[in-house]
Amino acid sequence: MFGFTFVTAIGVVAALLTTVAFLPQALKAWRSRSTQDISLAMYALMATGNILWLIYGLLLDSLPLIGANVVSLSLTTSILALKLRYR
């Protein structure tokens, strides 16, 4: 579809960072069982957005969008579940 250029590499690293970023927050909430400072609204909006990005990626047949949002969605719903459990 396109050559793997320097520009593409920047986009790939950007996508990896903004996806993987949720992992340390999920681990922190899991270990500490404390989520008072975490915003419920943020993770409700983020998980809903991830679902729509995933639908968009499926409709466009975009593997990067699908992959990134399957990972993000699993992490943001985990944080949302931890927030609801340990508020």
Added chain:
Amino acid sequence: MFGFTFVTAIGVVAALLTTVAFLPQALKAWRSRSTQDISLAMYALMATGNILWLIYGLLLDSLPLIGANVVSLSLTTSILALKLRYR
């Protein structure tokens, strides 16, 4: 460039949600002055990712990518600054 279809509308709403999601977290941290449960690593990774997305958007001349990441970056760096100030 492309017609504003139903599929595009899903992508636009997805982008708005995953961008605006950071706002309630920034407001919560600002008001409470309490950020103990917020992961520093998450916002360091997310802000770095937003900078790379912004560079990628500028290189591609993509207004949606630029706009979304200017907003996200301002919110994620605000949360990062609040985390560093009130840990």
